[in-house]
Amino acid sequence: MAASELYSKHARVWLPDAEEVWKSAELVRDYSPGDPTLSLQLEDGTKVEHKIDPKTKELLPLRNPNILVGENDLTALSYLHEPAVLHNLKVRFIDSKLIYTYCGIVLVAINPYESLPIYEADIIHAYSGQNMGDMDPHIFAVAEEAYKQMARKERNQSIIVSGESGAGKTVSAKYAMRYFATVSCSSGEANVEERVLASNPIMEALGNAKTTRNDNSSRFGKYIEIGFDKKHSIIGANMRTYLLEKSRVVFQAQNERNYHIFYQLCASSHLPEFKAFKLGCAEDFHCTNQGQSPVIDGVDDAKEMCNTRKAFSLLGENSDQMEIYQILSAILHLSNVEVKEQSADRCSISPDNVHLVVFCELLGVPCEEMAHWLCHKKLKTTTETYVKPVSKTNALNGRDALAKHIYARLFSWVVNSINAALKSAGKQRSFIGVLDIYGFETFDINSFEQFCINYANEKLQQQFNMHVFKLEQEEYMKEEIPWTLIDFYDNQPCIDLIEARLGVLDLLDEECKMPKGSDDTWAQKLYNTLLRQNAHFDKPRLSNRAFIIHHFADKVRHRLFNLLLKLFEDGEKASGSPSKKSGVSGRAGPTQKDNRKTVGLQFRQSLHLLMDTLNATTPHYVRCIKPNDHKAPFTLDPVRAVQQLRACGILETIRISAAGFPSRWTYQEFFNRYRVLMKQKDALPDRKQTCKNLLEKLIQDEEKYQFGKNKIFFRAGQVAYLEKLRSDKLRLACVRIQKTIRCWLARKKYLRMRESAVTIQKHVRGHQARRYVKFLRQTSAAVIIQRNVRMWAQRRRYQRQRSAAVAIQSLWRTYTARKKYQKVCFILRNKSTVVLQKWARGWLARRRYRRALAAVVLLQSCVRRMRARKELKKLKVEARSVEHFKKLNVGMENKILQLQHKINEQHKENRELSERMSAVTKTLAADRDKQCSEIEQLRKLEQEARTKAARLPSLLEQLTFLQHELEVTRKEKDDLEEQSNIYREQTQKVSRSGLENNVLKSNIDELNKHILEQDQQLTDIKTNNENTKQLETDLAEERSRYQSLLSEHLHLEERHKDLKEEMDFSPVRSFIHKRTDSNYSSNSSEFSQSLGSTAEAAVDLPILLKLQRRVKELEQDKQALMEQLDKKEEAQQEKAKAEKQNSVGRVELDLETLKRQELENENKKLKQDLNMLRKSLTSEHGDAAPPAPGSQPYNILLDQLSSSNEELEMRKEEVLLLRSHMVRQEALKHKVRNIHTLNEDGELWLAYEGLKETNRILECQMREQGHVHSEKLKKLSEEVSRLKNEKEQQQKLFAQNLLLPEDARIEASLKLEITRLTKENLELLEDGERQDKAIRKLKKQLKFYQKKVEDYEGNHEERAQVFPGPSMMNAPVRTVHITRKEKEYQGMLKYKQGEEQRLLKNLVTDLKPRGVAVSFTPGLPAYIIFMCLRYADNVNNDQRVSDLLNSTISSIKGVIKRKGNDFEVVSFWLANTCRLMHCLKQYSGDEVYAKHNTAKQNEQCLSNFELSEYQQVFGDLSIQIYRQLIKCMEDILQPIIVASMLEHNAEQGVLGAKPTGMRKKSSLSEEGVATVEVLLQRLSLFHSTMGQHGMDPELIKQVVRQQFYIICAVTLNNLLLRKDMCSWGKGLQIRFNVWQLNEWLVERELTDCGAKDTLEPLLQAAQLLQIRKSTEADAQAICSICSALTAEQIVKLLTLYTPVNEFEERVDINFITTIKSLLKDRVESSTLMMDTKKIFSVTLQFSPSCVALETIQIPASLNLGFLSRI
Secondary structure, three states: OOHHHHOOOOOEEEEEEOOOEEEEEEEOOOOOOOOOEEEEEEOOOOEEEEEOOOOOOOOOOEOOOHHHOOOOEHHHOOOOOHHHHHHHHHHHHHHOOOOEEEEOOEEEEEOOOOOOOOOOHHHHHHHOOOOOOOOOOOHHHHHHHHHHHHHHHOOOEEEEEEEOOOOOHHHHHHHHHHHHHHHOOOOOOOOHHHHHHHHHHHHHHHHEEOOOOOOOEEOOEEEEEEEEOOOOOEEEEEEEEEOOOHHHHOOOOOOOOOEHHHHHHHHOOOOHHHHHHOOOOHHHOOOOOOOOOOOOOOOOHHHHHHHHHHHHHHOOOHHHHHHHHHHHHHHHHHHOOOOEEEEOOEEEOOOOOHHHHHHHHHHOOOHHHHHHHHOEEEEEOOOOEEEEEOOHHHHHHHHHHHHHHHHHHHHHHHHHHHHHHHOOOOOOOEEEEEEEEEOOOOOOOEOHHHHHHHHHHHHHHHHHHHHHHHHHHHHHHHHOOOOOOOOOOOOHHHHHHHHOOOOHHHHHHHHHHOOOOOHHHHHHHHHHHHOOOOOOEEOOOOOOOEEEEEOOOOEEEEEOOOHHHHHHHHHHHHHHHHHHHHHHHOOOOOOOOHHHOOHHHHHHHHHHHHHHHHHOOEEEEEEEEOOOOOOOOOOOOHHHHHHHHHHOOHHHHHHHHHHOOOEEEEHHHHHHHHHHHOOHHHOOOOHHHHHHHHHHHHOOOHHHEEEOOOEEEEOOOHHHHHHHHHHHHHHHHHHHHHHHHHHHHHHHHHHHHHHHHHHHHHHHHHHHHHHHHHHHHHHHHHHHHHHHHHHHHHHHHHHHHHHHHHHHHHHHHHHHHHHHHHHHHHHHHHHHHHHHHHHHHHHHHHHHHHHHHHHHHHHHHHHHHHHHHHHHHHHHHHHOOHHHHHHHHOOHHHHHHHHHHHHHHHHHHHHHHHHHHHHHHHHHHHHHHHHHHHHHHHHHHHHHHHHHHOHHHHHHHHHHHHHHHHHHHHHHHHHHHHHHHHHHHHHHHOOOOOOHHHHOOOOHHHHHHHHHHHHHHHHHHHHHHHHHHHHHHHHHHHHHHHHHHHHHHHHHHHHHHHHHHHHHOOOOOOOOOOOOOOOOOOOOOOHHHOOOOHHHHHHOHHHHHHHHHHHHHHHHHHHHHHHHHHHHHHHHHHHHHHHHHHHHHHHHHHHHHHHHHHHHHHHHHHHHHHHHHHHHHHOOOOOOOOOOOOOHHHHHHHHHHHHHHHHHHHHHHHHHHHHHHHHHHHHHHHOOOOHHHHOOOOHHHHHHHHHHHHHHHHHHHHHHHHHHHHHHHHHHHHHHHHHHHHHHHHHHHHHHHHHOOHHHHHHHHHHHHHHHHHHHHHHHHHHHHHHHHHHHHHHHHHHHHHHHHHHHHHHHHHHHHHOOOHHHHHOOOOOOOOOOOOOOOOOOEEOOOOOHHHHHHHHHHOOOHHHHHHHOOOOHHHHHHHHHHHHHHHOOOHHHHHHHHHHHHHHHHHHHHHOOOOHHHHHHHHHHHHHHHHHHHHOOOOHHHHOOOOHHHHHOOOOOOOOHHHHHHHHHHHHHHHHHHHHHHHHHHHHHHHHHHHHOOOOOHHHOOOOOOOOOOOOOOHHHOOOHHHHHHHHHHHHHHHHHOOOOHHHHHHHHHHHHHHHHHHHHHHHHOOHHHOOHHHHHHHHHHHHHHHHHHHHOOOHHHOHHHHOHHHHHHHHHHHOOOOOHHHHHHHHHHOOOOOHHHHHHHHHHOOOOOOOOOOOOHHHHHHHHHHHOOOOOOOOOOOOOOOOOOOOOOOOOOOOOHHHOOOOHHHOOOOOEEO
């Protein structure tokens, strides 16, 4: 393809930039060959002119189409170059939050600096067994590929993890080892995986440290070989370490730390076991405080120390653990040893130095000698040995060298100890090595460690290049295409520079062996030897103590500053430590030859050994990238990223791929993707030939592609060109479709406008005609009005004249009449004056007479008063004289005697009267007490009477009110009927929604009240339902816990049995999951580990029985709680009824209570009066005696008492009236018939009888009418609400349709019609179901009545036989035919004792389920075993019963153990085990189960033994078999679920697959493609098999629910881990597949089993892929729709959403943040994946059998002739 075609206007290119490395730009004009510049426009709008190099004439790299951005594999990009790689990684890392990306055979891992939920066990299971290209890039995918190749090819594997410090190498290696430990299981030894993983905390503590780039940087390289046996299970591990950074022990840069173990020890120094070490804070020691950063944020060193100690304990290092800590503490104290300078070449250490003393105590060496040898050195000659002092600097260097050497030896010893602990006694068949080593490093000051690191990376890069080239060559040879040698970078010259003869290492070793070797002499040797001979070696311009090496990634400058001195000191301490010990003890021994090896030589030898190991394995590469230097999460620095991409060889891989044919397609994939570029006639049956023909037309240059055997190979850029052609073709098709649609819309709009114009003209013309007619009518009306007005005016004038004449006449006549009247009045006035004068004069005379009479009387009284005064004076004078007194005293003595006699008599009378008075007072007191008691009784009666009396007028009022209400309701009824008739007539003529609101507005309030009441009732019902649901969930949780405990118990039981068998019969054998070549692998234990043995079943039977009892108790608690709920509901219903009944009489009782209160008040007054009377009668004031009878107080008291008695009598009568009224009310409530007995006279009853009857009649009528009225109101209200809703919906739809265009109106009308039809169909289905239920109920009733009739006829015949009538006695005798009576079987099978094993061998062990399921009765083995059990029960032999049942259990377990992978066998025995359990329950005689039996079946119940415990045992066995059935189904369905639900797509076309990279997805051939039809066939086979075996329908529903959950979980988990599947078209395909599954449920009548609900997460995920994802309203809609998905799943799907075509858009990051903010308050589990191993708790509901045992016959094919029917 010419450059002018690619570099056309609007083409996008990459422009170099200093800050961002590459910037995106767009061509402003077309490029033609020869143009000196490219006119570009950046994304911010600035225009740039880029000059083209006239020598190379290289153009800017082109940018890939947007559809290819964000691919899983970088080799899938059409344009392979540095900016494309960087941009793809940036999009995946920042936008999609994906840290893993493939680059051919390399996995690129970018450190997110944030914990991600992508390493859980469920994700490990999801990647297990999958091909590497099927899932999204992940470290687990690389580990699975290595594990799979090891298992299939029997070849050792290695995973090479490299990268610079802080890139995440250690974490990646750790997760790879965790994957191996999870997917494999140990063989022969327990906890091997745990011990392998336990080595990580130890190595991190001893070998990791905080640096400026990483808080947990590995400061050594390690290669871990994980060993596997022949069953591919981990049996051990071995670790090799490389290049420990010893200098960190004594020196740390700013903001760095020493190794973690030192800080962990200091943080745990307060523990008692560490007191002897005399440690303190980390700031107190010189080797831990140099970096001034002793704490890492978020890390607790004390807690990490606990983890380290646990890891040591797990590896069996308990005895040596404290010694290790002792040595480390000694190193800490050694760093604080101070050296004092005495002279320039002499120094000393005080023997009393505290830290030195502690150091010597911890290591067990003499303190004086240690102080001496730290400040002196020994020089040996051939004849003598000299001891020479050293300077302070050399002494400090010697001290540090000793510390480094001790730490290095300790580190090596710990590694050897770990290897010894991980070593296995078994034979290792293969291994997988994980190499965690430094990446290429370059700093401002590069030490010897960086030199060795870069040297190792050169070797690894050479091996990597050779491996990539080899794979490319093998691929081309496999496809048989011509290929040319690809030129790639060969770094052998750089390696020779370092390791060849007279290379850098050789010269370094030679200089180290020289006695007076120095950095300067070594530098001169390097310059003289290598500067001119090797181009990879260079010398800095301004330095004579440095050199530069040009590596494959970059050039590195090494500065020589005391390098040889440090190496010499390290070597001296390493080699001289034995001699020092001998020197201390006085013995000088020779050093070993191995200890004289230089550091460079040791590293070179270990590196060669490592390369030999790697070359002998199949390598897998993981390149870790550090995104930035600030440890910011999900932030990518382009400059740093490009540096690392160049250093780790990613760009070299891209260059090698781009030099050949990087894009590769299978013929079928190419056809599916680019079928739109060909015509229908070009599509041939031969896909290969079709693709060839198409490519020859599209690409003229044949060198741009090659045809292989199975694939098409394309050069770089060709796929982008094909994608451009495809998008152009689709765009033209879209334009054509838009043109046609717009034409159709415009024509439709024109026709609509024309039609509207015609309509407007029609209406305008009609309006004009109406206006003209109106004008004519108005003119004729005006004439008529004028005529009438004129007539009215003339008539009015005449009437005025006439009325004026009449007025004049009336006035004249009144004047004449007035004159006559005045004359008459004058005559009458004269007569009246005379009369008035007469009466006035008489009145005056009488007044004068009265005055004179009063004056005379006054005079007489005055005179008489004067005379009386004079007489009084005379009598006073006479009384004062003596004679007068004498006359008075005559006879006084006699009178005195008489008076004394009278006094005595009166005293006697007074005594008698006092006695009488006391008697009377006593009688009065008794009467008072009686009256008080009567008053109290009367008060009570009065209170009751008031309440009863108050209801009498209320009843009358209620009667009138009810009559009035009855009349009103009748009128309303008539009005409603009239209105409804009018409404129906009007709705037939007009629309249905016109007059309803006006007609029935009055009923809305009442209906609202009814609705509120119903809402309250519904809330009560909902609360009750919630309580029942909570109880059900609690029961389900308990059941699931019990089932999990049962499975664990049986797992341990089986494990015990297997171990016992291995010890008795064979060497170590345990069941390990054997990995095969299938796409599915599971690490779950086989069913053989969950089924119990025969021998152990008897031993562990008490445990099972305890569990059974516990389940029984839980079920009883459940039943009790359910009964309590039922009672509460009944009580609430009764309470509601009582409240309704009481509310009727509350109005009447209110009046009665008012009257009763009045009577109570009056009684209180009476009581007060009586108290006053009592006080007046009983109280005595002073000497006054009680009142005598007949006296005035006594009479007053008697009068008051009589009045009170009269008032009491009146109150009694009122109380009696009220009492009778209350009795009547109580009689009405309790329906007392003999109420008239309470009234002695019967007057109340007779008076009220008529009123009561009328009330009853009225109440009945009112109830009937109210019921009828309420029913009519309900019907009308329902109809009103329905019509109202329809009206509102129609109005909304009409309003919406008016706003929509015509095509949208048609679609909306179709949708409305569809919804209406679906509603009608649903209503018809509901009616059909109701009718079916009614038919079933009627059939049951018919059978019941038939049975009753038969029983009645049988009884009648028996009676007729017992008491024959005369007709029977006289009937003639007829002939009777005698027939042979058939045998009546008892439903038992007889067998001899000891034949149980023979029975079960033929019936269980050797039985083939297929023949039994097809030919015989379902559950026949269960029936036969139970009939034998009935015989054992009948003969009352408990040994037979126990032997038969235990043998049955063990036989079934053995069959399941041997054939647990055969679905048919497992289903057959699950059905039979459940049937045997149901038979034990059905024939147990328990009333709960006996009510389901016939009379004959109840006679056949077990009579001698109670086998409820065995019922539970068989229930547990059924649960075990059910779990095995689920596992078997899962194994069958797992390989086809993903292929059928996700991968298969019946309609490719526009939604074809995107181009992929070198890692092609695993695809089946067209003949073996797994489709949804295949999945449905498997499900149908499962369902039919279970039905043929007679499995309970409820159990089948639970199995189907579990099947659909597995389908949903597996599909959704794969969708969450596959970016290529998250597209709009895939969502459409998933919804179609889910619809097919739902249709399958409908066809088999399984819609109520809950399986549809289990598919809800998958359906919501599909809807999420198809819904709009741009605005905030879309985000809210997503949150409301996706209720079954977790927040992590929603965000993950949105992040993974990938457009397949250019017409789709990626999800914006801001939209995802909006979703996160909306979902942050959602309370749910934070797991990303669904649990595929979850098994719902199974409930085995009792299912009685209708099969009669006596009718069962044993087929001869079962070979059970030794059994006989009884």
